[in-house]
Amino acid sequence: MALRLVAAPPRTLWVDVTTLTAWKGKLTGIPRTWVCLLQQWLAHPAVAVRLCRLDPSCQAFVEFPPQEFRDWLATIQKEAPQLQAEPPPPPAPPVSRMTAIRRRIKTWLKVPYHGVLRRLPPTVRDLVQALVHVPRCTCRLFERVPQKLWEIVHPPRPMIQPEPPRPEPLALTAEDVVFAPGVSWIVPDYGLTVWRLKQRQGFRFVPLVYDLIPCKFPQFFGPGMCPGFQAWVADMLWCADLIVTISENSRNDLAAFAKETGAPLPPVEVIRLGDDMTDAAPAAVPPALPHVSLDDGFVLSVGTVEVRKNHLLLYHVWRRLLERHGRDAVPPLLIVGGQGWLTGDLLYQITADPETRDKVHVLADVTDAQLLWLYRNCLFTLYPSHYEGWGLPLAEGLGHGKYCVTSGTSSLPEIGGDLVGYHDPLDVEGCLALVARALFDADFRREKEEEIRRRYRRCSWGECAANLLGALDRRLGRVVRKEAA
Amino acid sequence: MTGPLRVLQLDTFPIARPVHGGQRRNAALRDAYRAAGVLTRYVAVCDQEHWKPGEWADDDIDVGDQVRAAVLRRPCLEDLLIGQLFLHDPACRARFVRTWREARPDVVQFEHPYLWAGVRRLLADGTLPPPRLVYSSQNVEVDLKADIYRTRLPGPERHEALCQVREVEEDLVRAADLVVAVSQADARRFRDMGCRRCAVVRNGGDVLEPSAAALAHWGERFRASGKAGHALFVGSPHPPNLDGFLRMAGPHQGYLPPDQAVWVVGAICVLMELSDLFRRHEGVNRSRLRLVGVVSDDDKAALLRLADAVLLPITTGGGSNLKTAEALLARKPVVATPYAFRSFEEFADLPTVHLTDDPAEFRRAVVHRLGAGRAPAQTPGGLDERLQTLTWPRLGAAFVEHVRAAV
Numbered sequence: 093m094a095l096r097l098v099a100a101p102p103r104t105l106w107v108d109v110t111t112l113t114a115w116k117g118k119l120t121g122i123p124r125t126w127v128c129l130l131q132q133w134l135a136h137p138a139v140a141v142r143l144c145r146l147d148p149s150c151q152a153f154v155e156f157p158p159q160e161f162r163d164w165l166a167t168i169q170k171e172a173p174q175l176q177a178e179p180p181p182p183p184a185p186p187v188s189r190m191t192a193i194r195r196r197i198k199t200w201l202k203v204p205y206h207g208v209l210r211r212l213p214p215t216v217r218d219l220v221q222a223l224v225h226v227p228r229c230t231c232r233l234f235e236r237v238p239q240k241l242w243e244i245v246h247p248p249r250p251m252i253q254p255e256p257p258r259p260e261p262l263a264l265t266a267e268d269v270v271f272a273p274g275v276s277w278i279v280p281d282y283g284l285t286v287w288r289l290k291q292r293q294g295f296r297f298v299p300l301v302y303d304l305i306p307c308k309f310p311q312f313f314g315p316g317m318c319p320g321f322q323a324w325v326a327d328m329l330w331c332a333d334l335i336v337t338i339s340e341n342s343r344n345d346l347a348a349f350a351k352e353t354g355a356p357l358p359p360v361e362v363i364r365l366g367d368d369m370t371d372a373a374p375a376a377v378p379p380a381l382p383h384v385s386l387d388d389g390f391v392l393s394v395g396t397v398e399v400r401k402n403h404l405l406l407y408h409v410w411r412r413l414l415e416r417h418g419r420d421a422v423p424p425l426l427i428v429g430g431q432g433w434l435t436g437d438l439l440y441q442i443t444a445d446p447e448t449r450d451k452v453h454v455l456a457d458v459t460d461a462q463l464l465w466l467y468r469n470c471l472f473t474l475y476p477s478h479y480e481g482w483g484l485p486l487a488e489g490l491g492h493g494k495y496c497v498t499s500g501t502s503s504l505p506e507i508g509g510d511l512v513g514y515h516d517p518l519d520v521e522g523c524l525a526l527v528a529r530a531l532f533d534a535d536f537r538r539e540k541e542e543e544i545r546r547r548y549r550r551c552s553w554g555e556c557a558a559n560l561l562g563a564l565d566r567r568l569g570r571v572v573r574k575e576a577a
Numbered sequence: 578m579t580g581p582l583r584v585l586q587l588d589t590f591p592i593a594r595p596v597h598g599g600q601r602r603n604a605a606l607r608d609a610y611r612a613a614g615v616l617t618r619y620v621a622v623c624d625q626e627h628w629k630p631g632e633w634a635d636d637d638i639d640v641g642d643q644v645r646a647a648v649l650r651r652p653c654l655e656d657l658l659i660g661q662l663f664l665h666d667p668a669c670r671a672r673f674v675r676t677w678r679e680a681r682p683d684v685v686q687f688e689h690p691y692l693w694a695g696v697r698r699l700l701a702d703g704t705l706p707p708p709r710l711v712y713s714s715q716n717v718e719v720d721l722k723a724d725i726y727r728t729r730l731p732g733p734e735r736h737e738a739l740c741q742v743r744e745v746e747e748d749l750v751r752a753a754d755l756v757v758a759v760s761q762a763d764a765r766r767f768r769d770m771g772c773r774r775c776a777v778v779r780n781g782g783d784v785l786e787p788s789a790a791a792l793a794h795w796g797e798r799f800r801a802s803g804k805a806g807h808a809l810f811v812g813s814p815h816p817p818n819l820d821g822f823l824r825m826a827g828p829h830q831g832y833l834p835p836d837q838a839v840w841v842v843g844a845i846c847v848l849m850e851l852s853d854l855f856r857r858h859e860g861v862n863r864s865r866l867r868l869v870g871v872v873s874d875d876d877k878a879a880l881l882r883l884a885d886a887v888l889l890p891i892t893t894g895g896g897s898n899l900k901t902a903e904a905l906l907a908r909k910p911v912v913a914t915p916y917a918f919r920s921f922e923e924f925a926d927l928p929t930v931h932l933t934d935d936p937a938e939f940r941r942a943v944v945h946r947l948g949a950g951r952a953p954a955q956t957p958g959g960l961d962e963r964l965q966t967l968t969w970p971r972l973g974a975a976f977v978e979h980v981r982a983a984v
Contacts (some may be wrong), residue, residue, distance in 0.1 A: 284803050287835040307858075322860025326831045353831025354940065560930050 105564065106264070106295075107133070109156050110145040110279060113164045118457075120396065120430060121484075122302060123389040126273045127165060128366060132557035134158060139561065144262060144270065151285055152261035153270065257262050266294040269568055273300035273336075277320055283327020296333040296568050301325065303338070303481025303502075305400065312400040313479070314433055329355040334567045336560065338482040339503035350389040361563040366553030367487035369460055369467075378469070379455055379462045381426075389423045391531070392464070392494075394469035394485035395477065397439065397454060398432025402476040402499065407442055407452065408520045409527055414447050422531070423471065427454045428463060465494040472530045472537060475499070478517045483507050490548045495540040497526040511544050582981065583616045585682035585708075587692045589656045591621040591633035596815040596871070598899040599715055602780055603688050606713065609973020618680045620862035622663050622673065622692055624648060624655070638673055641666030653729040654738055660691030660745065662699065677705055687753075690718055690746040697748070709984045712753040713976075715780075717766045719743040724893050725816055747771070755983035757976060760920035774977040781972035782902030785878030795879040802867065804946025806837040808912075809884035811877065811900055812845030817893040819848045819972040825890030825914060825939045828854035830865035832940040839888065840867045841890040844879060880905045886946045889913035890939065902967045905930075912942045921929055924963070 107130060115123045133141040143156040209217050264270070276299070277284040291295055304325060310318035328335065329350055335358055337343050343360045350357035379385055395401045406425060413422045442452050458466070467473075473489035475498040483504050489496050490511065498504050500514030508514070513526040530537055588603055595604040603619065610617040618636055625639040632674055644662045648655045665669045673695075677685075685708045687693055699705045701849035715814045726735045739951055747770045750756055756772040758764035764775050810826070824841065825859040835841070841849065846868040849855050872880070881887070891914055901921050904911045910929040918925050918932060925932055931942045965971060 281803060284835040290803075291836075307860075319860030319863060322858055323864030326861045326864065327835045329831070330834050350831070353829040353858050355861075365752030 104268045105141045106144045106268060106270045107141055109143050111274045111276060112240060128241055128553040129557050139289055147259050150261050152289060154259035154261055194453060255402060264293040264295040268295040269298060270295055271298045277324035282384055283324055283331060286331045290331060296336045297331045299328045299332050300336045300337060301328055303342045304349055305479055307349060309479060325349060326355045332358045334359050334361060336363055338365050339506050340465050341503040342481050356564055363560050364551050365482050366551050366556040367491045369488055369553045378465055379458050380455060383566055384424055389471045390427050391472060391474060392466050394428045394473040396429045396432040397435050399434040400478050402478050402517050403427055404438050405476045405523060406474060409524045411447055411451050412524050425452045428458050430456055442496060476517055476523060490544055491550045493535055493545045495530055497530060511548060581614055581616050583682050584610055584684045585680045586619040586686045588621055588688040589623050589659045589691055591623060591628060591637045592619055593631045601899060602715060605969035605973055606976055609977050613977045614931055620676055622659060632924040641669045656691045657741055660694040664695040664795055674704060682708050684709045684711055684979055686713050688713050689751060690749040693749040694745045710753040711980055712749050712756045714758055717763050718746045757979060775984055778972055778976045780899045780902055781967050781969040782899055782906045783969055784906050785881060787879035787882050788875050791879035795883055799883055802838060804836050804838040807884050808839045808886045808888050808943060808947055809880055810839055810888040811842045814844040814848045818845050821890040821892040823854055825936050826888055826893055829858045830862045833865045838865055838867055840869055840880060842869045842872055842880060844871050846870045855934045884909060886910040886912055889917035891917040906964060906967055910946050912939060912946060
């Protein structure tokens with residue numbers, strides 16, 4: 093059957109991938125959300141989505157070919173999780189026999205030469221060195237002077253690199269919707285550029301604002317990031333015809349920010365993120381952990397190792413558990429996540445502390461298949477994060493039917509409801525009590541898992557993508573569909 | 578009185594390089610006297626270590642270490658302490674008396690009342706012959722200090738300090754042969770204090786003509802900012818200036834769209850950056866504010882010429898505002914509070930002036946004005962007669978006439 097574009101009312105959906113293709117390494121967090129949504133839309137036979145990026149040279153959106161996105165994605169998926177080994181250095185070019193002999197003689201003579209030099213009076217030593225260097229300089233002179241004379245007579249033509257073709261700015265109109273799910277706060281003056289383009293071209297702009305954590309908790313980030321993020325949020329509130337966010341808590345944070353700063357508040361739509369991880373089958377065996385046995389069970393905590401995720405609390409909790417119950421009774425804690433920021437001291441403590449170094453393990457390079465194995469085989473999961481925009485690892489754990497002990501802040505209760513155990517992120521004893529119960533009361537754990545399997549409703553990325561499209565249709569008018577002829 | 582009139586102006590800050598409003602007013606009056614053929618000397622009794630070389634003149638007198646030490650303990654009481662203690666330093670006293678005797682003033686003009694605390698003792702004990710006295714008030718000091726001391730001094734000390742300010746000001750008002758107020762409201766206050774003769778001469782301004790280099794420099798800065806609308810706010814590090822800005826045009830600048838900015842000029846930038854309110858959403862504020870700091874008069878003139886609007890968010894403080902006069906003389910669109918237009922009420926009906934004391938309306942007016950496109954460039958000269966009355970030469974001449982009539 094032939095496909096044709098529906099002519100009216102057309103609203104082309106453009107997805108801004110400006111900062112996506114610079115991502116390297118395993119896809120987690122925001123890039124993963126982005127890619128999952130795009131894959132759903134690009135694969136959907138009825139959705140016509142086009143990709144664009146903000147080009148700095150023309151200060152406008154330009155088209156980004158879908159094939160380039162697929163090529164980039166293929167590269168990322170091939171590279172993750174282990175980076176490819178460095179290629180071996182190219183072999184040195186062969187040297188002539190005379191050059192090799194000359195080098196050998198030089199090496200033999202070097203030591204006696206310097207030994208004799210040291211014994212000479214300074215004036216004589218200087219004279220000898222000057223005499224040695226003169227032939228060398230003279231040789232170089234005789235090499236270079238003819239070359240220079242030749243260049244004066246026959247000046248080399250400058251290498252003219254052909255300029256890459258300038259991209260063509262998109263002539264967006266009021267019929268276009270630009271959806272920006274990325275980390276555009278890292279692009280200088282992104283908000284100002286989009287605002288100016290909107291004034292000129294009239295397209296609808298829909299940013300995805302995941303959370304306002306850098307505004308609320310600048311201490312969780314390195315210096316310099318938070319002011320730029322704050323300015324970006326204010327700009328997005330001005331530019332957006334609709335804002336998409338990922339939890340009711342983030343919606344409330346946006347409203348509070350708008351009220352405090354005086355920025356306008358456009359309509360805000362909350363979309364639940366998907367929690368299906370991968371199409372791959374789980375690994376047959378766990379990730380290799382020398383001298384660690386997982387046969388008697390283990391506890392899992394997934395999330396980038398950054399200060400906000402509060403692994404410091406887990407370190408303290410595990411230490412207490414080991415003190416009170418003994419090493420034999422306490423299983424290992426596996427922390428799975430890439431290296432983040434502001435946690436160097438903690439990682440050192442975990443590995444240097446004789447109590448925890450064999451019981452708490454941080455795994456950075458775990459494949460999706462291995463992570464699936466870990467989720468399926470763990471006793472339960474932990475997620476003590478100080479604050480979240482959503483909390484995908486909590487949802488993933490619940491999706492695998494696993495009980496979770498988690499902090500009760502921000503969006504986490506929206507995911508866990510009454511199915512999980514909550515603690516204050518600063519409360520070691522509170523978390524410890526919940527963990528101990530989950531560890532040592534197998535009946536409690538089983539009951540919770542049954543309840544989770546019965547009541548927890550998963551959300552696929554397909555559903556998420558469809559819901560988002562529905563929200564755009566509802567709020568801004570129907571986006572372009574491909575329909576069968 | 579034979580020969581030209583001789584006037585000795587006294588205050589607690591120098592005017593060799595006038596920057597803030599008080600300095601510019603004092604310098605303008607000195608220049609007006611001289612233009613009228615009056616022999617004038619301006620003497621600042623001040624802590625010269627507080628000022629850079631070049632900012633004070635040969636006639637200015639240093640207060641000495643004793644006063645300096647007292648001011649260090651209570652910086653917000655600087656002018657009160659100088660007035661009360663400057664005669665305690667022998668060198669300062671000797672120099673002051675010598676300068677007065679050399680000047681042989683017919684009229685001694687106090688720009689602020691604080692030095693009267695010491696001068697009246699010299700007059701009472703016969704050290705100095707009694708001249709005619711003019712109090713050229715810039716504010717009703719006791720009202721102004723009440724606002725400032727409220728946040729800077731603990732309760733009992735605040736009350737005591739205000740009593741001392743009230744006492745010295747009321748005494749000078751009653752002793753003066755002429756009190757010149759900057760607004761009718763201030764004049765009413767002085768009449769209530771018992772002044773014998775009161776005139777009103779408001780603050781004025783200068784028509785500022787920027788150099789081509791300054792225009793080019795700031796034009797490029799405006800362009801490089803990427804913003805389409807630029808407002809200007811000028812302020813000294815005077816707490817009422819910051820209070821007004823935070824109340825009317827702040828504390829957070831998210832109400833401005835991404836392509837609009839407010840350029841903040843003057844030492845108020847320091848106060849602003851230290852303010853907790855500013856720092857709370859520092860990223861948003863810095864993306865929409867350009868904190869320029871202290872600039873030369875030429876740079877300020879260029880900024881005024883290039884800006885699309887001038888903001889006058891004044892809500893407290895005494896007197897009348899030189900910045901209002903300057904904005905009107907620059908013929909720029911103005912978004913202001915009614916308070917900023919004290920003594921400029923007859924200009925409130927200009928089509929380029931928007932007055933409101935409602936913060937939400939103030940901000941809407943700023944956004945609307947900056948979104949309305951570039952303000953038309955004003956050609957130099959061509960001030961109408963109404964605006965001419967705001968210039969210092971005109972106002973200074975009127976001031977001098979009042980003084981001549983009083984003496």
